[in-house]
Amino acid sequence: MTTQTTPSRRSSLVRRSSIVLLTSTALLAIAGPASADVPEGWSDPDAVDTWTALLLFALIPIGMALVITLLVYLPAIIRGERLTPGAPHIENQWIGGPRQGTAELAAPDGEGSEAGGASARW
Secondary structure, three states: OOOOOOHHHHHHHHHHHHHHHHHHHHHHHHHHHHHOOOOOOOOOOOOOOHHHHHHHHHHHHHHHHHHHHHHHHHHHHHHOOOOOOOOOOOOOOOOOOOOOHHHHOOOOOOOOOOOOOOOOOO
16 A cells, blocks of 8 residues: 655655754754864863762752752741641731730720721721
8 A cells, every 4th residue: 555645745744854954954063063172272171070060060059959948948947837738727817017916016095096007987
């Protein structure tokens, strides 16, 4: 059994093949200078050993991520907050408010006092 290709399918196949060929050729042409030798006027640095590369590319970024995580979670841990995903919802949480709750807030002194919050009138 032979398969017949239509002219539109054939042109699509030719177009796709030429794009792949041109792209791979361009990538190889761009990557060519990467394999060049060190110029004569430059110093020839020593090769980097495996442990130094591992330190630079793995251990230092992991260490930085751990330090950032510690800096984010440490204040909450010191305050004794729960950090687990199943922690119960905290009701009436006032971020940056007084530590003892509303007992520290000023209460209204009398009828005309403006202390104590919104008066709910226009």
